[in-house]
Amino acid sequence: MNKYGHVLNGVLLALGLALVLGAELSLTTVEWGVRLLPPVVLGALFPDVDTAFGKHRKTLHNLPVLALFVAYPLYFDNLHFVWVGIATHYLLDVVGSKRGIALFYPYTQEYGLPIGVAVSSEYSTVVTVVISVLEVGLLAAIHVYVIDLVATTVRPEFLALLPEVVRGLLRTAGLA
Ligand SMILES: [Zn+2]
Numbered sequence: 096m097n098k099y100g101h102v103l104n105g106v107l108l109a110l111g112l113a114l115v116l117g118a119e120l121s122l123t124t125v126e127w128g129v130r131l132l133p134p135v136v137l138g139a140l141f142p143d144v145d146t147a148f149g150k151h152r153k154t155l156h157n158l159p160v161l162a163l164f165v166a167y168p169l170y171f172d173n174l175h176f177v178w179v180g181i182a183t184h185y186l187l188d189v190v191g192s193k194r195g196i197a198l199f200y201p202y203t204q205e206y207g208l209p210i211g212v213a214v215s216s217e218y219s220t221v222v223t224v225v226i227s228v229l230e231v232g233l234l235a236a237i238h239v240y241v242i243d244l245v246a247t248t249v250r251p252e253f254l255a256l257l258p259e260v261v262r263g264l265l266r267t268a269g270l271a
Contacts, residue, residue, distance in 0.1 A: 096184075096191040098140065100223045104187050105139030105180050106132065107224065111231030112179065115238055119245055131176055138164065138180020142188075150203075156185060157200035169247065169269070183230055191222055242270075 096104075109131040116131075117124025145155040164178040188196050195207025212222045238244045241253050249271045254262055265271035 096187045096219070096223070098143070100187060100191060100219060101139045101143070101184055102136060103220070104183055104223050104227050105136035107227035108139075108179065108183050108230055108234075109135035111227065112176075112234055112244075115231065115235040116245060121245060131179075134174065134176040135180040135183075138177035139184050141177070141181060142184045150197075152188065152194065152205060153197040153200045153203060156188065156196035156198075158198050159200070161185065179234070183227075186230070187223065187226060190226060191219060 110128055112135070113124050113127035113131050116122070116127045122130065142155040142160070143151070145151050145153065149155060161178060161181050164174060164181050167174040167177070185196055185198070188194075189207050191212055193207070193213050195205035197203050197205050212218055216222075234244070240250060242249055247270065249257075249265055254265070254271050257265075262271060
């Protein structure tokens with residue numbers, strides 16, 4: 096996917112997530128939009144920095160990089176929601192192009208979808224919008240049923256479904 100697609104996807108996702116989180120009492124939807132747009136859009140652009148530094152679709156297109164951006168807010172209370180942009184960039188590259196990404200880099204095998212839509216295709220904007228809408232739905236479901244994305248804690252109802260060992264680990268990590 097090109098920069099246009101990644102920015103469009105980041106903007107739609109940030110605004111959609113603002114609608115979801117705006118249902119919370121902490122901030123209004125508009126405030127959430129203002130809060131989410133920069134980190135999500137910047138995150139959506141970040142992986143392609145590896146076109147200049149490293150190997151494209153490998154160095155910054157992998158799960159260890161995503162894990163780093165998930166961990167950052169938890170440990171440093173910093174870079175919140177950038178991981179949403181990074182994750183959506185990966186998804187868009189996998190679905191919105193013929194080529195895959197090296198999810199387990201430094202293992203260099205690239206993973207993609209055989210049904211990927213070419214970046215240059217006339218359908219690429221439509222695909223980007225559809226993916227963005229589906230992602231908002233997925234994040235809404237995760238937020239409501241699995242993890243409170245505002246408090247970064249596992250929902251009690253979901254926690255009850257997990258084995259005691261996992262519950263203990265999550266409590267130790269401050270996630271429950
Ligand atoms: Zn990319």
